[in-house]
Amino acid sequence: MPDMQQDSIGFAGPDSLGHFGPYGGTFVGETLIAAVEELSRVYEEVSKDPEFWAEYDHDLKYYVGRPSPLYLAERLTAEAGGAKIYLKREDLNHTGAHKVNNTIGQALLAKRMGKTRIIAETGAGQHGVASATVAARLGLECFVYMGAEDIQRQAPNVYRMKLLGATVVSVDSGSRTLKDAMNEALRDWATNVDSTYYIIGTVAGPHPYPQIVRDFQCIIGRETREQSLAQLGQLPDALVACVGGGSNAIGMFHPFLNDSSVAMYGVEAGGDGVETGRHAAPLSAGVPGVLHGNRTYLMTDSGGQIMETHSVSAGLDYPGVGPEHAWLKDLKRVNYVNATDTEAMKAFHQLTRLEGIIPALESAHAVAYAMRLAATMAPEQSVVINLSGRGDKDIQTVAKLEGLTL
């Protein structure tokens, strides 16, 4: 493993080979190396091109509807009984989640590279919808890989993607969830590498994806920073975000990494409870290994097989996590904690009833932990929750858990 380079680069990873300390890197088959190297070259150019970023900002403002508000949740604050709780309303974005911040940016990259076909993997369907949306807007062909199990539990999003003109490909291998969808997307990419741009939906995958996706999601943290200074007159005391692959969390955290007064909490899916083994919390209970192109914390058995994960939320049901989170865990800059299915469900109902905001089940994990955290803090302190998505897609899952059929 490469040496930790914390001193020389601070939190400004990755290095030129895509390493965040010992994590990240480029662990893919030879057929894909040329493609990821081309993407690195193009992104390197683009990241210095003001015109590219002007187009990105324009799309975020007029198409996505940014900036998203920073909202003081007064009744939720009263219920928790401690620090003021603010919500960063990524649920109000076009398509209903933070995922579109990334797909807008990557679609612009695809266009620059002259690619005519887009592929994506999706778990909850939010990234698939966000990919199908930008593909429709740019007139690109779009294939979305989705685990057969997730297709069952996220039917409304599947139909949404189809309406947008995307082909949803059911993945029946392995555990039939997000990780298997990603394997299948990698296979497609290796086969159609000349025509195809792969929009990875989270801060995982081979270099340069963890960096690209983070950079496109950092709009969340940059806005939160400005809005906090304007509305609170200071930076928040704590940030809370859910972590599956970790894109909404890194987007929120990254612009604050050098603000040592700001505590950060990444909330993994505790499933039935981390102690039961039925969860999706690699940072809480995993070990470093290599999957999907990067080295990171994984849920793996003693023989090196990736374990099946469990979470009530399809978007967090992933056995790995972005390599930058692995690094931030080791550096102890971010606290990685978890919330169980039960806690997330309770928070889902609390936010819905107290604030009239139905959160995605993913985001409900962050709400659950933030309420616990706020209760331990003083009323003059503040906590910002990244409310990464809205919960319309989850109402069937919730109804089913409560024994109802819609």
Added chain:
Amino acid sequence: MSRISEVSAVAAQQGRKLLIPYLVAGDPDLPTTLKLLHKLVADGADMIELGVPFSDPSSDGPVIQRGVERAIAGGTNLAKVLDLVAEFRLQNDSTPIVLMGYLNPVEIMGYEAFASRASDAGVDGVLIVDMPPSESSVLTPLLKGKHIDTIFLVAPTTTESRCAQIVANCSGYLYYVSLKGVTGAALLDTESVRLSIEKLRTMTDLPIVIGFGIKDAASARAMGALSEGVIIGSALVERIEKLPSDDTASAQQLAQVTEVIKTAREALDTL
């Protein structure tokens, strides 16, 4: 000299093309794999690539994916594959065995433990599909210290400057991937393969063998004519799929499986 280099040198001297079957260890079960290994040697294999099952084989097509799933369902893991190689070595001390798989099982076992256990078992080469040379600077020297070759792939998409980096890190043989895609895909473009191999020849003296998409005597012969040898994987695993599990396959059933290797041998020997 490693077993791989020895076997390649003798083959070169005799004008014999290398025939390298690939199969998944533990598919359908470990005792059957052991029998298949010996049978493949008897039917003309010069070396064997033994697949180490991994839950997320993202470079493999559906046939090998299913083989891997069968092996994992039977509980096969890296440690058991190493035991299998040791058992094979009790009866065969000459046929090189190359472990082919993904990095995570090796990461979890630990690089040093893997290198020494692989050496003890009698492994000759290691090919890790998702470990490019740039990420191999720790493992390759450890393997080299145990006289185990690290084999890398060259793909149709590999640039010339990368080819130089790959051949500098590779030992044993160089694995040329004949097509863009995953294992078991169908289309072979002989002319573009020929041109790529010609270019590689100017960069290395390593034997070059071709894999991905070789499924019968005709394709083996076509690709064998351009290289030092061929790898046959999916076509073999497809036949293994028809075998019964629990070590109940008859000698006749095993012979039906290795028939594809036998006919490829005959085709290569006409070159």
